[in-house]
Amino acid sequence: MKPRKAVITIEVxxxxxxxxSAVVLTTSSVRTLNxxxxxxxxxxxxxxxxxSLKAMFENRAFNPLGGSFTGxxxxxxxxxxxxxxxxxxxxxxxxxxxxxxNVGPYHIYLFECILDLIKDNTYSQSNFQIxxxxxxxxxx
Amino acid sequence: xxxxxxxxxxxLVAMVIVSLITTTGMFxxxxxxxxxxxxxxxxxxxxxxxxxxxxxxNATYFYVEExxxxxxxxxxxxxxxxxxxxxxxxxxxxxxxxxxxxxxxNLKIQDRKLMYKxxxxxxxxxxxxxxxxxxxxxxxxxxxxxxxxxxxxxxxxDLPKEISLNIPKIIKLNFLKNNIQYTYIFDTxxxxxxLKEYLKSKRVVR
Numbered sequence: 001m002k003p004r005k006a007v008i009t010i011e012v013x014x015x016x017x018x019x020x021s022a023v024v025l026t027t028s029s030v031r032t033l034n035x036x037x038x039x040x041x042x043x044x045x046x047x048x049x050x051x052s053l054k055a056m057f058e059n060r061a062f063n064p065l066g067g068s069f070t071g072x073x074x075x076x077x078x079x080x081x082x083x084x085x086x087x088x089x090x091x092x093x094x095x096x097x098x099x100x101x102n103v104g105p106y107h108i109y110l111f112e113c114i115l116d117l118i119k120d121n122t123y124s125q126s127n128f129q130i131x132x133x134x135x136x137x138x139x140x
Numbered sequence: 141x142x143x144x145x146x147x148x149x150x151x152l153v154a155m156v157i158v159s160l161i162t163t164t165g166m167f168x169x170x171x172x173x174x175x176x177x178x179x180x181x182x183x184x185x186x187x188x189x190x191x192x193x194x195x196x197x198n199a200t201y202f203y204v205e206e207x208x209x210x211x212x213x214x215x216x217x218x219x220x221x222x223x224x225x226x227x228x229x230x231x232x233x234x235x236x237x238x239x240x241x242x243x244x245x246n247l248k249i250q251d252r253k254l255m256y257k258x259x260x261x262x263x264x265x266x267x268x269x270x271x272x273x274x275x276x277x278x279x280x281x282x283x284x285x286x287x288x289x290x291x292x293x294x295x296x297x298d299l300p301k302e303i304s305l306n307i308p309k310i311i312k313l314n315f316l317k318n319n320i321q322y323t324y325i326f327d328t329x330x331x332x333x334x335l336k337e338y339l340k341s342k343r344v345v346r
Contacts, residue, residue: 006313008145010146014154015157017158021161025166028166036176047186047190048185048190048322051190052325052326053325053328055310055326058327059294059296059297059310060297061297073323074320075320077204
């Protein structure tokens with residue numbers, strides 16, 4: 001049998017470069033995919049948490065002088081601060097197709113809300129507005 | 141034959157080929173990632189499902205029942221149907237997921253899934269149908285891989301007690317997923333017109 005020639009330095013170097021490229025490519029792929037997955041999960045949890053909290057705050061009594069709510073949801077600590085932007089007393093009309101016309105005077109409050117969500121070292125802030133109606137001249 | 145080692149030219153050519161392959165590979169990979177990013181951002185499942193359920197509750201609706209009296213054709217009843225417990229909710233919504241008709245909706249926690257079904261309560265010509273599900277009513281899986289799931293409810297603070305006793309303002313879906321306790325919160329909405337007509341008829345079907 002013919003004896004095999006040993007590999008020379010250049011061949012070894014080229015092999016090393018190819019291997020190095022493969023490793024770099026694989027690592028960067030895994031890292032990018034992981035980052036993408038985390039970003040997606042973060043978006044999903046932020047989206048559902050902010051909208052859930054907004055729905056919940058719409059059923060909370062607000063102080064016209066302003067205030068805040070704190071608590072936990074979906075693994076987040078949250079703090080929501082609100083302040084009154086404007087308030088008016090006016091008549092509220094029903095739907096245009098309604099036979100009933102206006103439904104009487106209401107005091108309407110517009111609140112500006114700032115919601116902070118904190119989880120481990122991540123932090124995100126959302127803003128939204130909430131309207132509150134209070135019937136004038138009627139006690140519940 | 142004794143083969144000599146690679147010449148400088150050969151090595152340079154090899155290096156150029158390797159770098160070309162690497163660059164092309166990385167470029168293709170980046171394109172693929174961008175493509176995935178674009179597609180996934182359009183089809184985020186969880187937010188889409190959340191929004192669909194949110195819209196269902198936001199459009200909680202009464203249905204109008206015509207009284208079966210030929211001589212008093214103007215007799216209608218505005219009825220809110222809202223049956224609820226820890227595992228299941230049945231109600232009428234103006235924004236069902238799969239049809240455009242006002243429909244009877246059922247959300248049920250089954251095994252590790254949230255199942256959904258809908259059945260229109262009016263025909264295409266707006267004739268009233270009984271608000272019931274049929275044997276062939278199709279059931280869809282709307283959330284999966286959820287454990288320890290349950291519904292809980294909060295009454296409205298600013299509605300007449302007559303309504304808030306029967307229809308909750310807040311519906312909470314609590315579940316465990318990937319060892320994290322989640323709570324999805326939805327709210328029902330009424331407009332003033334609905335409320336007034338409802339109070340006129342003062343009837344709730346349980």
